[in-house]
Amino acid sequence: MSGAVPQHVDAHVVPCRGPGDLSGVQALVEAGTLDPRHIVAVMGKTEGNGCVNDHTRDFAAMAWCHYLAPHRSCTPQAVHAQVALVMSGGTEGVLSPHFTVFTRRAALPHEVVEGEKRLVVGIAHTRDFTPEEMGRQAQIAATAEAVQAAMRDAGIDSAADVHFVQVKCPLLTAAKVDDALGRGLDTVTRDTYESMGYSRAASALGVGVALGEIDAARAIDAAVLHDLSLHSARASVSAGIELEGNVVIVLGEAAGSASPLRIGHALMRDAVDTAGLRTLLRTHFGLDPEADAALIAQRLVNLLAKAEASPDGRVREARHTMLNDSDIHSTRHARAAVGAVLASVVGRTALYVSGGAEHQGPPGGGPVAALVRVA
Amino acid sequence: MSGAVPQHVDAHVVPCRGPGDLSGVQALVEAGTLDPRHIVAVMGKTEGNGCVNDHTRDFAAMAWCHYLAPHRSCTPQAVHAQVALVMSGGTEGVLSPHFTVFTRRAALPHEVVEGEKRLVVGIAHTRDFTPEEMGRQAQIAATAEAVQAAMRDAGIDSAADVHFVQVKCPLLTAAKVDDALGRGLDTVTRDTYESMGYSRAASALGVGVALGEIDAARAIDAAVLHDLSLHSARASVSAGIELEGNVVIVLGEAAGSASPLRIGHALMRDAVDTAGLRTLLRTHFGLDPEADAALIAQRLVNLLAKAEASPDGRVREARHTMLNDSDIHSTRHARAAVGAVLASVVGRTALYVSGGAEHQGPPGGGPVAALVRVA
Amino acid sequence: MSGAVPQHVDAHVVPCRGPGDLSGVQALVEAGTLDPRHIVAVMGKTEGNGCVNDHTRDFAAMAWCHYLAPHRSCTPQAVHAQVALVMSGGTEGVLSPHFTVFTRRAALPHEVVEGEKRLVVGIAHTRDFTPEEMGRQAQIAATAEAVQAAMRDAGIDSAADVHFVQVKCPLLTAAKVDDALGRGLDTVTRDTYESMGYSRAASALGVGVALGEIDAARAIDAAVLHDLSLHSARASVSAGIELEGNVVIVLGEAAGSASPLRIGHALMRDAVDTAGLRTLLRTHFGLDPEADAALIAQRLVNLLAKAEASPDGRVREARHTMLNDSDIHSTRHARAAVGAVLASVVGRTALYVSGGAEHQGPPGGGPVAALVRVA
Amino acid sequence: MSGAVPQHVDAHVVPCRGPGDLSGVQALVEAGTLDPRHIVAVMGKTEGNGCVNDHTRDFAAMAWCHYLAPHRSCTPQAVHAQVALVMSGGTEGVLSPHFTVFTRRAALPHEVVEGEKRLVVGIAHTRDFTPEEMGRQAQIAATAEAVQAAMRDAGIDSAADVHFVQVKCPLLTAAKVDDALGRGLDTVTRDTYESMGYSRAASALGVGVALGEIDAARAIDAAVLHDLSLHSARASVSAGIELEGNVVIVLGEAAGSASPLRIGHALMRDAVDTAGLRTLLRTHFGLDPEADAALIAQRLVNLLAKAEASPDGRVREARHTMLNDSDIHSTRHARAAVGAVLASVVGRTALYVSGGAEHQGPPGGGPVAALVRVA
Secondary structure, X not given: OOOOOOEEEEEEEEEOOOOOOOHHHHHHHHOOOOOHHHEEEEEEEEOOOOOOOOOHHHHHHXXXXXXXXXXXXXXXXXXXXXXEEEEEEOOOOOOOOEEEEEEEEEOOHHHOOOOOEEEEEEEEEEEEOOHXXXXXXXXXXXXXXXXXXHHHHHOOOOHHHEEEEEEEEOOOOHXXXXXXXXXXXXXXXXXXXXXXXXXXXXXXXXXXXXXXXXOHHHOOHHHXXXXXXXXXXXXXXXXXXXOOEEEEEEEEEEEOOOOOEXXXXXXXXXXXXXXXXXXXXXXXXXXXXXXXXXXXXHHEEEEEEEEOOOOOOEEOOEEOOHHHOOOOOHXXXXXXXXXXXXXXXXXXXXXXXXXXXXXXXXXXXXXXEEEEXXX | OOOOOOEEXXXXXXXXXXXXXXXXXXXXXXXXXXXXXXXXXXXEEEOOOOOOOOOHHHHHHHHHHHHHHHHHOOOOOOHHHHOEEEEEEOOOOOOOOEEEXXXXXXXXXXXXXXXXXXXXXXXXXXEEOOHHHOOOHHHHHHHHHHHHHHHHHHOOOOHHHEEEEEEEEEOOOHHHHHHHHHOOOOOOOOOHHHHHHHHHHHHHHHHHHHOOOOOHHHOOHHHOOOOOOOOEOOEEEEEEOOOOEEEEEEEEEEOOOOOOEEEEEEEEOOOOOOHHHHHHHHHHHOOOOOOOXXXXXXXXXXXXXXXXXXXXXXXXXXXXXXXXXXXXXXXHHHHHHHHHHHHHHHOOOOOEEEEOOOOEOOOOOEEEEEEEEOO | OOOOOOEEEEEEEEEOOOOOOOHHHHHHHHOOOOOXXXXXXXXXXXXXXXXXXXXXHHHHHHHHHHHHHHHHOOOOOOHHHHOEEEEEEOOOOOOOOEEEEEEEEEOOHHHOOOOOOEEEEEEEEEEEOOHHHOOOHHHHHHHHHHHHHHHHHHOOOOHHHEEEEEEEEOOOXXXXXXXXXXXXXXXXXXXXXXXXXXXXXXXXXXXXXXXXXXXXXXXXXXXXXXXXXXOEOOEEEEEOOOOOEEEEEEEEEEOXXXXXXXXXXXXXXXXXXXXXXXXXXXXXXXXXOOOOHHHHHHHEEEEEEEEOOOOOOEEOOEEOOHHHOOOOOHHHHHHHHHXXXXXXXXXXXXXXXXXXXXXXXXXXXXXXXXXXXXX | OOOXXXXXXXXXXXXXXXOOOOHHHHHHHHOOOOOHHHEEEEEEEEOOOOXXXXXXXXXXXHHHHHHXXXXXXXXXXXXXXXXXXXXXXXXXXXOOXXXXXXXXXXXXXXXXXXXXXXXXXXXXXXXXXXXXXXXXXXXXXXXXXXHHHHHHHHOOOOHHHEEEEEEEEOOOOHHHHHHHHHOOOOOOXXXXXXXXXXXXXXXXXXXXXXXXXXXXXXXXXXXXXXXXXXXXXXXXXXXXXXXXXXXXXXXXXXXOOOOOEEEEEEEEOOOOOOXXXXXXXXXXXXXXXXXXXXXXXXXXXXXXXXXXXXXXXXXXXXXXXXXXXXXXXXXXXXXXXXXXXXXXXXXXXXXXXXXXXXXXXXXXXXXXXXXXXXX
């Protein structure tokens, strides 16, 4: 924890009945289980399409802002500066809408766990981006800086102790494209849906640079969405219409933390690969997916994963149709597939599976982190 | 085989580049691997939406009819009477479009396997249904009769030897509803998409009655889509716009068959349940999903499964959003989820996963059969 | 005005940048043009799918509640009891998202217009409905009573002076269906999308009964969605997931009103019929669609219309494909078509065109009302 | 007709019950009304999504090939070289699926109309394009050459006599993108849906160059989809997965033709602009849209039009949501809107309205041609 005050970090997974429903959160607060002043980040899965016009994300964010404002004695809008609200749209297939609420407070001396690393969390924001910066070098560099700031905020010294970096990034709308064109500048794309991919890609490259997984010299404009050899095994990026800059949440472990939780990560090599997750559960947490279903049900807090349609059009050598489907975007297909695969391993459907894994894990695959309560 | 001539039944899984692409089939025929005169059934997964206006099904059927007609010296239209063409639309998520081609011919004496049951196949058709009969008692009864006819055609004496019954059934279109209304009669629903569910449901009840899984006295109009306690563990029904009556394919095992294939079946209790399939592979076929990936890749011909969104709105106690999604029909969500879950077990994505499992397995679950080449 | 205090009713059409964006409203309030304490009803067109999972409607309603609460010194939730918030989802094609904000206050003596009827507005609510009541007689009767209450609220004596009745009604969700089943009762349908049609249909029949257009004795359970000869030429009903009972807004004219607006109505016989609207504009308001484009741009406040896919599958004798399309719901097709047709007549795209016109105008057609500022 | 043999050109509009249904065509052939040997072009509106995975286009083309092959004594595949089969997917809103069948034969001497220009038609094909050529200069230049070849085939000397140029062009699929990447080359985009826009745009620029509407020096790679000041008022381009090169159909008028038909064209300035069409009908054909509905019903053969969502995100100054909608592609919205607007003018829904009007008419607008039978 590099001299910082020891943290006590916890996480609650709260189901909701709709994007604006915080009755479950309210119940936890009223029961004294959750202190709204300690909330540092919320990672929500909301039931929209996860694409450009997914208003369930800003709906949920508005509900959180109005809910937290009186608890934090600020305006609803000012909540954004205090709490990292990351809403990822899309609960296709079996996925169940929910919020993962992270709290952080100074640990009491007797709470600190000696000799074992435990969960810590850190937050940072980039500045707002102009439309023409998105999906390009400026976004890569600013994201890398923000990741390092968030590591410091978490008290993590070594990139090896970072297990998941969640970034929320903006996208281009028709209005933003227009704005750039009006100033004589061009955006990386004029297609709003495609802009989500560019913004996620640049952000993921930034994470990889910060964690030492990607050589900064190669993370240039031309690499974005093109040099698929570059990827971070711990980046997770979601694009949303409701913000103008990137928000970065670093999840990792540090000695001296007082958290009752641990975190680890694995890779899915493709959308149906469960070997990494099975091994992680067995070796890192001592949980066997087939024999220990009841224990997993008790101790697993959440899986955090990224999904994408394999960009070469194939899964296990056979053609898939996700990239040619003009009725359902490929990110929706991918979340449905990966969400169900992960649910079949851990027996739980309220999982954070987010779409669009450009430079996040190998092509067609993606990172998966497990948050587990210590026995 | 009840005195019938011993059958030699085989199955080929052939990928396609589009619904009308039979170049893979043609290559097998030209190589002498597949004799088009022996084809008795084709079960296709085509890349449409699997719902009312999925024209990839009739497109594929038209391609097959034009391809087989000269080989069978009949008109394209007459192929339907000779070969059961069952096209199931929808390859959401990782699923890969393909055709499973079943051949049947008289076995040569030396081919007959003694002492072990092997794959047999039988086919039957019901009469055409009027719009007002669909989804009702008339369709249940006619389907039950056709299943028994197909069992006789397959040479199966006991319902216990039936492992999968594929039915293709018609649906209501606006024109058919109109036709009934014009004659003063009402159809079971006026919603064309909903009619697919009614037609599948009545057909599945018919299969259950024929196999002794469902008491015929309870399989009445009012039970269709309502009495969810009634189900068949071996029925698989797809609805399509391209036919007017039901086509029934019975897959099972019989002593005295000469097939190089075996078949077994299991149940998925819900969309993410893999325990039954894992047990089937281990006990019935001696294949361990984790240890024997290479053997499974060699010997597995196909999985045949049904998928549906749990009608109570929950999977493993958590809310899903498939039934409230007005952008993507629930059958599409369900195929994406179940297809990926099965693919994660067997490492293969060209799987026959068909949507809409009303009375086919327990609510939210469904049957899954495995076709496996004998070692 | 039957002895009531004379009303001053006005209407503002305010564009928005998203479902939660009230910056345009706020600007009008800050400019003194709009007094938030006088708002009695808001009819919004929001940019969702207009079907079951359209959360843009409750998002907009939440934004309005939070915005109005401090102005009306009540909680956000209590705003619903003071202001009729009707959010209709779906701005397909050229339609532009906006809010039509109706204000009502006591008229000052010098404002009252003598000798000419002018716009008045009245509001009423039904009680909440149980899931099993929806789409049935109970909803019809309660709606008819509410329409009459709203007429009294508006100061309208004669049904002939009613030109538009907007109803917002609830729909069935999977949870509500479950609730009824759990109590041993069945709902009119188990399909959530279909329930929107039933709820709209029963509500429209209620409007027709109240206005004397439909014989109450014929407005029975069996007539709902079936006896298409029954319809109201002035009913407009939208279904939404965010409420449990019906909200009724009556728009009409009365002598002694002080409004600067008039209202009239016409019928579209089918989705491409503009003759009625053209005649209404010419005869009722003295505006010729081709010659007076500039005047129409100045004086037209809004068109309020309903759209539906012709239930017989034909428009002008030719087959349409809206009812068989499983990728896009027919209400979305119909709004796109009717919205563009109306826009081509009046040269304006911020129009209130709402989908699902069951018993609202003749089959395949619908009512259209024009709100026009007096010259 | 520049010395060529006088043509007798006719056009039949034939409804269909599905993409593969040619029963209406067959009936005309059997009645002697249509001679299949004279068919030179078919422009179909099929009921798919009109985007990448719209297989109704190749389904219809396959049906036509199998139907025409025996009549033309060639293989089904060889029909493509003899008849320009242009299938445009998408019948959103009120549009009705149909085929417009153009026939051409040598005119008998007494049939030639003296002193009045009448309809002529000409056809040409480009070579197949490599994936990397699509959407670029190579496609522009080849299209321009093909338009001039088709004008010669039609017997048209002056570009002023060309009223509609229909081009069918290929699109990029995941496989084609892969192929280029495998050869170390990049395609104009890797997004398959976006590739349709590039291919249409380059083809339209080619038409404009050929007709003298666009300066060839400006029709360069960088102009494609970017320099929106460049457009042809007579180009109509559809992209389809079923071909590798462009097919060009020129429709115009020439003296000495024996056709019973005339053709004229107008511009829609935006998606709801009917002024140009109304003027065309009145001045060119003497038909008043409001007074002469019955005459129009008799004499109008078809409208041929292009539709697109205004790329600046606005129609008549108000925001539209077509470009930000990730559930329904903007081309589908635009066809629904423009199809209904045109239908409201001419009282007919079997209209050829094709989506994606890049460089085809002004931004957000498009060309519309009217085929009218001479009184």
